[in-house]
Amino acid sequence: MTSTHTPETVIEAVGLGRDFVLSEGPLFRRRRRTVSAVRDIDLTVRSGEIVGYLGPNGAGKSSTMKMLTGILTPTTGHLRVLGMEPSRERTRLAARIGVVFGQRTTLWWDLPLRDSLELARHMYRVPAADHARRLAELTELLELGPFLDTPVRQLSLGQRMRGDLTAALLHGPRLLVLDEPTIGLDVVSKSTIREFLLRSNAEEGTTILLTTHDLGDVERLCHRVVVIDRGSMAYDGDLAGLRATVPVPRVLVVDLTAPAPALHVEGARCVRVEGPRQWLELSDNPTAVIGRVTAEHEIADLTVQEPDIEGVVASLYRGAAAGEPSPSPS
């Protein structure tokens, strides 16, 4: 064997690229145009890592995920996932990975969740005793009990997502590929899912690769972030490094008990006033600024708005376009 795959390497991509050939223009004068959805991606993910795969819409995230799971064949480069070539060994790979796409479900719409999971057991050929043990564990961790016998079509989005995660994890995959796992969920469901993912990672060593537009997911979950834009890799490192490259301030939204002129507070700059509500861009830590605001003003409510990852990523490219040095990959 000449493979460079080592036991702890879960994903190994070198010079990975995928082109699409489009046929455009009026009939009889059609022109072929090649779009590079992904180009020249070098990515090594090791066992036990949680990696956020981020980028603006159309950056090439889904195309990468599809290549990793074997749905799309790469145009260029070398790709191994758990030592397998995904597009050639898609079925064998499917038995070792779990995939969840937040906006789609793999569950059977008309069946109770329990029956859908039983079908997943047959698909992955999980022995009945292993299935029962694992289902009991996941039922407890994800609190599925109250809706295991409810048809999937009647589940809330958060319940359905917990069901989808269970289906993806029942066969004990080594790698979990998640596309927007918390999209559209309320705060409690998001938190349940994040805590569950952290636990699977810590206790079972599950490697996780996820796309998300939610900075909370990235902050809570990801040891490492990889940013792509227009198909190419733009950053590979930790979130602190990404933030340091493109400092996008947090904003403190202050609801005063009555309208007032713009507040002057150390460590913050008022950027907007609407009646009793004011937006303060923070340059100091939020707790310190909140302390100063509450000491000097009558406050009805306070919230800290995190910049979404889209904002961070957009600033990264505005910086690049303006000729600032590009972030150094780790």
Ligand SMILES: Nc1ncnc2c1ncn2[C@@H]1O[C@H](COP(=O)(O)OP(=O)(O)OP(=O)(O)O)[C@@H](O)[C@H]1O
């Ligand atoms: N089947 C296809 N045929 C032609 N072009 C495609 C196809 N799939 C993707 N593309 C193009 O490749 C580029 C990357 O798309 P991709 O869906 O991978 O991005 P994305 O980062 O997942 O975006 P989003 O966050 O909006 O889902 C886009 O320009 C898209 O139009």
